[in-house]
Amino acid sequence: xxxxxxxxxxxxxxxxxxxxxxxxxxxxxxxxxxxxxxxxxxxxxxxxxxxxxxxxxxxxxxxxxxxxxxxxxxxxxxxxxxxxxxxxxxxxxxxxxxxx
Amino acid sequence: xxxxxxxxxxxxxxxxxxxxxxxxxxxxxxxxxxxxxxxxxxxxxxxxxxxxxxxxxxxxxxxxxxxxxxxxxxxxxxxxxxxxxxxxxxxxxxxxxxxxxxxxxxxxxxxxxxxxxxxxxxxxxxxxxxxxxxxxxxxxxxxxxxxxxxxxxxxxxxxxxxxxxxxxxxxxxxxxxxxxxxxxxxxxxxxxxxxxxxxxxxxxxxxxxxxxxxxxxxxxxxxxxxxxxxxxxxxxxxxxxxxxxxxxxxxxxxxxxxxxxxxxxxxxxxxxxxxxxxxxxxxxxxxxxxxxxxxxxxxxxxxxxxxxxxxxxxxxxxxxxxxxxxxxxxxxxxxxxxxxxxxxxxxxxxxxxxxxxxxxxxxxxxxxxxxxxxxxxxxxxxxxxxxxxxxxxxxxxxxxxxxxxxxxxxxxxxxxxxxxxxxxxxxxxxxxxxxxxxxxxxxxxxxxxxxxxxxxxxxxxxxxxxxxxxxxxxxxxxxxxxxxxxxxxxxxxxxxxxxxxxxxxxxxxxxxxxxxxxxxxxxxxxxxxxxxxxxxxxxxxxxxxxxxxxxxxxxxxxxxxxxxxxxxxxxxxxxxxxxxxxxxxxxxxxxxxxxxxxxxxxxxxxxxxxxxxxxxxxxxxxxxxxx
Amino acid sequence: xxxxxxxxxxxxxxxxxxxxxxxxxxxxxxxxxxxxxxxxxxxxxxxxxxxxxxxxxxxxxxxxxxxxxxxxxxxxxxxxxxxxxxxxxxxxxxxxxxxxxxxxxxxxxxxxxxxxxxxxxxxxxxxxxxxxxxxxxxxxxxxxxxxxxxxxxxxxxxxxxxxxxxxxxx
Numbered sequence: 001x002x003x004x005x006x007x008x009x010x011x012x013x014x015x016x017x018x019x020x021x022x023x024x025x026x027x028x029x030x031x032x033x034x035x036x037x038x039x040x041x042x043x044x045x046x047x048x049x050x051x052x053x054x055x056x057x058x059x060x061x062x063x064x065x066x067x068x069x070x071x072x073x074x075x076x077x078x079x080x081x082x083x084x085x086x087x088x089x090x091x092x093x094x095x096x097x098x099x100x
Numbered sequence: 101x102x103x104x105x106x107x108x109x110x111x112x113x114x115x116x117x118x119x120x121x122x123x124x125x126x127x128x129x130x131x132x133x134x135x136x137x138x139x140x141x142x143x144x145x146x147x148x149x150x151x152x153x154x155x156x157x158x159x160x161x162x163x164x165x166x167x168x169x170x171x172x173x174x175x176x177x178x179x180x181x182x183x184x185x186x187x188x189x190x191x192x193x194x195x196x197x198x199x200x201x202x203x204x205x206x207x208x209x210x211x212x213x214x215x216x217x218x219x220x221x222x223x224x225x226x227x228x229x230x231x232x233x234x235x236x237x238x239x240x241x242x243x244x245x246x247x248x249x250x251x252x253x254x255x256x257x258x259x260x261x262x263x264x265x266x267x268x269x270x271x272x273x274x275x276x277x278x279x280x281x282x283x284x285x286x287x288x289x290x291x292x293x294x295x296x297x298x299x300x301x302x303x304x305x306x307x308x309x310x311x312x313x314x315x316x317x318x319x320x321x322x323x324x325x326x327x328x329x330x331x332x333x334x335x336x337x338x339x340x341x342x343x344x345x346x347x348x349x350x351x352x353x354x355x356x357x358x359x360x361x362x363x364x365x366x367x368x369x370x371x372x373x374x375x376x377x378x379x380x381x382x383x384x385x386x387x388x389x390x391x392x393x394x395x396x397x398x399x400x401x402x403x404x405x406x407x408x409x410x411x412x413x414x415x416x417x418x419x420x421x422x423x424x425x426x427x428x429x430x431x432x433x434x435x436x437x438x439x440x441x442x443x444x445x446x447x448x449x450x451x452x453x454x455x456x457x458x459x460x461x462x463x464x465x466x467x468x469x470x471x472x473x474x475x476x477x478x479x480x481x482x483x484x485x486x487x488x489x490x491x492x493x494x495x496x497x498x499x500x501x502x503x504x505x506x507x508x509x510x511x512x513x514x515x516x517x518x519x520x521x522x523x524x525x526x527x528x529x530x531x532x533x534x535x536x537x538x539x540x541x542x543x544x545x546x547x548x549x550x551x552x553x554x555x556x557x558x559x560x561x562x563x564x565x566x567x568x569x570x571x572x573x574x575x576x577x578x579x580x581x582x583x584x585x586x587x588x589x590x591x592x593x594x595x596x597x598x599x600x601x602x603x604x605x606x607x608x609x610x611x612x613x614x615x616x617x618x619x620x621x622x623x624x625x626x627x628x629x630x631x632x633x634x635x636x637x638x639x640x641x642x643x644x645x646x647x648x649x650x651x652x653x654x655x656x657x658x659x660x661x662x663x664x665x666x667x668x669x670x671x672x673x674x675x676x677x678x679x680x681x682x683x684x685x686x687x688x689x690x691x692x693x694x695x696x697x698x699x700x701x702x703x704x705x706x707x708x709x710x711x712x713x714x715x716x717x718x719x720x721x722x723x724x725x726x727x
Numbered sequence: 728x729x730x731x732x733x734x735x736x737x738x739x740x741x742x743x744x745x746x747x748x749x750x751x752x753x754x755x756x757x758x759x760x761x762x763x764x765x766x767x768x769x770x771x772x773x774x775x776x777x778x779x780x781x782x783x784x785x786x787x788x789x790x791x792x793x794x795x796x797x798x799x800x801x802x803x804x805x806x807x808x809x810x811x812x813x814x815x816x817x818x819x820x821x822x823x824x825x826x827x828x829x830x831x832x833x834x835x836x837x838x839x840x841x842x843x844x845x846x847x848x849x850x851x852x853x854x855x856x857x858x859x860x861x862x863x864x865x866x867x868x869x870x871x872x873x874x875x876x877x878x879x880x881x882x883x884x885x886x887x888x889x890x891x892x893x894x895x896x897x
Contacts, residue, residue, distance in 0.1 A: 002845045008838040010740040010773065014747050014766075016831035021751035023709055023823025024816045029756045029802050033763050036794065037747050040770055040786075051777040054847025056858075056865045059779050063866065066789060067877045071884030073794055077801045078888040084805050092705050093817055705817050709826060716829045723836050 007048045014041035028083070028090040032076045039069040101151060102160035105177050108144035108187070109226045111137045116219035123212030131202035134215035138198045138222060142191040152184030155584065159232050159296065166235075173293055178232035182585040185427060186229035186359055189434045192560075193351045194222045196553040200442050201343040203549035204449060214254065214341065221247035225352050229359060233293040234283045237360070241279065241324065244353045245272050251348060252340040264336035271333040275323015282316030285309070299366040307370060314367050314374030318381075321357025327415060328385040331408045332650060338400040342445030345400060350407045350441050351434040358414040358430050362423040362586050369589035375419050379500070382415025383508040390518040394525075395644045399444045399455045402526050406481065407437055409515060413496055416508055421589030422499035424582035429492035431578075432565050436480040436489055439557040443474040446546040446554070447530065451537070457526065462535035466543040469551055471531045473558040478527050480561045482520035483609040488565025490606075495569065495576075498601045504593040513608050520612025528620040732776065739772030754815055756807065760799045767791040778852050781859045 014037055021034025043065040050058025084090055115137030119130050151158070161174030179187070198218065205214050224243025231237040246269075253265030283293065289305050290298045302310065321327070326334040337349045348354070361368060361378060368375045386409045393405035410433050417426030448455055450467060464471040480487040483494065493516060501509040537543060546554070568578040619629050633640050642648075699710070746766025753759045771786040817823070854861045866874055 002848050004843065004845065005838055006736065006740075007773070007777070008841070009835070010743065012831060012834035012838060013744055014770075015834065016827050017744070017747040017751055019712060019827040019830055020824060021747075023705060023712065023827060024820035025751065026815060026817055027756050027759075029798060030750070030753075030759050033750055033759055033798060036763065036790070037750065037766060040767070040790065044770060044773060047774055047777050047779050047782060049843065051779070051852065052845050052848045053843055054850040054852070056852055056861045057869070059782055059852075059858075059862050060866050060870050062779070062782050063785070063862075064870075064873060064877050066785065067881055070789070070794060071881050073797065074884050074888050075891070077798065078891040081801060081804065081892055082894075090805060093703055095704055703817075705823070706819065709819065709822050712826045712830065716826055716833060719833045719837075720829070723833060723840070726840060727836070 002052075004048060004052045008045065011041045011044040011048060014038075014044070026091050026093060028080050028092050028095075031092060032073060032080070035076070036069060036073065039065060039072075043069075101148070101156075101158050101179070102162075102177070104144055105148060105158055105160070105179055105230065106162065108141050108148060108191075109177060109223070109230055111141040111144065112219040112222040112226065116216050116223060119212050119216040119219065123216060128211075130212035130215045131198070131205065134219050135195065135198040135202060137219060138191065138195045141222070141226070142195045145187050145191045148179055149184045149188050152179055152181055153581065161232065171287070171291060173235050174233060175236060176232040176294070177230045177236075178295065179230065180585045181581045182359075182362060182427065183229050185431060185582065187226070189431050190222065190225050190229060190352050193434050193438050193557075194218075194225075194347055196557055197343050197347045197351075197438060197442065200346075200445075200550050200553040201341075203547050204343055204445055205341060208341075210254070214251075217247055217251050217254070218343070218347070221251065221348060221353070225356070228356055232295055234286060234295070234298070235293050237363075238279065238283060241320070241356065241360075242276065244348070244356060245269065245276065245324070248272070248337070248348050248353055251344040252337045254340050254344065258339070260336075261339040264333075264339040268333035268337050271330050272323040275320045275330055278316045278319025278323070280320075282313050282320065285313045285316060289313075295363070302366050302370055310367055311371040311374050314364065314371045315377060317360065317364060317367075318357075318374065318378055321360055321378075321415075322381065323357075324360075325354050325357030325411050325415070326408050327357070327381050327412065328388055329649075331385065331389065332653060334408055335401050335404040338398075338404050342400070342441060342448060345404070346438045346441030346445065349404065350437040354407060354411055355414065355430045355434070358411065358418055358426050361415070361418040362427050362582075365418075365423050365586035365589065368418070369421065372590070375421055375589065377419075379416050379419025379505060379508055382412045382417075382419050383511045384412070385409070386412030386416065386515045387511050387518075388412075390515045390522070391643050392646045393522045394518060395640065397457050397529075399447065399457055399460075399526065399530065400441070401455075402522060403437070403440055403444060406440075406519065406522065409519065410437065410481070413493060413512065413515070416500055416512060417496040420500045420503045420505055420508070422496070422503065423586035423588065424576075424579045425492065425496045425499050427582050427586075428565075428569060428578045429496055431568075432480070432488035432492040432561070435557055435564055436477040436487075436561040439473060439477040439554065439561055440481070442550070442554055442557065443470050443477065446470045446550055447543075449546060449550075450543040452541060454541075457529040459536055459538055460530045461533045461537070462531070463537075463543055464531040467545045470546055470554070473554045474531070475527060476558045477561055478523040480565075482523055482613060483516055483605055484520075484613075485602075485606060486562075486566050488561050488563070488569075490609075491565035491569030494602055494605050495579075497605055498596070498598060501596060501601065502592045502594055503590055513604060516605055517608040517612045520609040521616045524613045524616035525620060528616060532621065735772070736776055739769045739776065742766070742769030743773060744769075752815075756802055757799065760795055760802070763798075764791050764795050767795070778849065778858065781862050 018034045018036075018038030018041060021037065022031050025031055025034065043062040046058040046061045046065065048058075050056060050061075080090060083095060087094055115134050118133055118137075123130060148158075156179075158179040159176065160178075161176030163175055164172050165175045166173040198215070201214070201218065205211055208214065221244060224240045224247055226240070228237055228240025228244060231240060249265045249269040252268050253262045255261040256265075286298055287293060289309055290301050292298060323330045334349055334354065338345055340349070368378070389405045389408035389412060393402050393409065396402045396405065410429070414426040414429045414433070417423070417429055419426075444455075446467065447460070447463065447470060450463075450470075451460065454460075476487070480489040483490045485491075493512075497509055497512045497516070500512060545551075569576055619625055619632070622628075645651075699706075743766050746762050746764075746769055749762030750759045750766060753762055767786060767790045771783045771791070774786055775783040852858055852861060854864065
């Protein structure tokens, strides 16, 4: 295989779909899951370039990305639970405490 | 030796720092601390002066302050006969005045502040005298100017004092510009500011350039040493506390100009024109200031005009090229003028701040010791042998005549007569005759902490001239000493009998005292005075109104300046341009804030949108660049 | 790209993209979670196609397994009927859409402009036929320090989560 463009296209489409999810959805959990998609597509780009340039380093970075994504998910979920306990909602438009 | 020298110069700075930082806690001890560090400085100065008398020279650069290519400015000190003399005068007189000030300033507001400033002043003055290059000298030069400003305005709550401080600062600043220009010329043509380098190359520079440099430097001296036409700040400077008047505006700072000219002797020696200007300005100032002192009633202002006049003498001395005479007079003057000011301060202290002589009279019964020392000082300044003023004034006049300046000599003699007259007018007015002291005021003798310095200075005023100025085995010791550094510049053109000249100057002095006695002591004195006043009415008015110099300056410089300031700078530039500009800046910031506030919705998905949009724009920008 | 590989690529990428779209546009968050599993399986297929076999397994176990289960589990603690009235999209959804498409266009331009050296394509990815061994060698020789750093990040996240959720709310 020497044509990397289709792979990159798929990764970028996934990234854009994830971005749409983050920017338009109200449910905080869906936002988190969309973030997962975005992060995974970024990891996928690492692996694609690792394959086509013939080094294994990109795969190592996928592992790092996965680990950081796991941490981020865990903290994000904790915040979601906390917000639910404080505001009794998971609607991101209700999370406007930063304004005051 | 060079480290001893540094220590000697830095000692007052240490005192200044201690009093300045810890003045809140040293309150009562501030005076003792300040005086102690001055005492250390004086004690260290003694071996240094002896070292210099033995003919040694210390010239040491501690570190390089400015390095720019080949041009370097070291921070260095120089001890030679000239600066050794200044070192002695400055440390000794200021030590005495510090001790006096312990008594005089006791109970005043800002006691520690006063000694902080005073120590700072002495430090700056030592830097001025001991620097081994023009820029180090300039630091001291500006330092003493600044200290003078803050000390004149010491009673800053009094408007006249604050105004006087400002006047002194602005006026001397005019002169300082001249000094800066002179130093810049020196840098331009000599490529160095060190005295040794400059003087070694001086004969290789064209005389026209040397003349420009000397005149520019002398402009600095005019401002600092209160010569005509920049003398107007000195009488007003008497608003400061009396020790300040004695130390700064009589004994040390105002003589800095004389010292500077003597220090630059190799330059002035190459420029007869520059030297002649120095001598002429000195002579004119001496006469002019003496006429103004004749009719004044304010004790300290008489002394201020007398100081201006005496510095004029020194300028004659250094101007005719006999540098040692100017420095000699500087030294004796430092003693007797400090003494006069301190006695005047004692009188003022006793009279609760009154300085008008019309409210005094007959004080010799109340304060006999002050009366005696003041008479000693007046005899010294009047040039009565064998007191110190006689020797120094006489050598200035005789050198002026022998070096070919008969007019200056004549002016000097007339001024000597006037000096004797107004000094004894002051003595008779203050200490003799009927008492005119207002009811409820009880003048008293000064406390001993003030009297001791007075007596020390009085002894100095009596003997110092005789010790240094008497001709022994054909040469005068002070002449020999100063000439090691600044030898006479020009050859003697006429030879006169010294005895004759001495007799003439004694006659001038005695005549002045006699006229003063005639005018103020005998029964018919008042009719005699009114007769004189009527006869010379226009002249009297000129004297009494100080030649309207302040009014002329006011009309020529201040009024146009005010008008320009008010009509143009304030009403047009300030209000319409600067203020409006500042307001608009504020308004623009406010409007921007109001616009940007819309963006702060507080919704996180809005923020996410902005972040993404930012990323989009930045990536897009770079992609456009690579496309 | 052989025809076989092309067919497999088309299938797995379709699965991944459809799964992602389903995640974003599903009304029910539980359905979103299931769509995410679907998407991640497709993604794992892509990884397998790129001969990253260890990462394929990692993707299936950690993402499609552990993380989805965690999200679903946390969602179960929240009663969505009570939350109620939750419409799907934020009021400014159009802007989000526009920006996302902008990003997509940016990235497409980037993909078309990008030039990489493909002479080594598909090589060096395995030692003695084992991708896991190659990955392990790389991870524990060149990337040991970042690896430890990531371990610390995980630990910090763990502590942070405990601190956040255990705090008493007044």
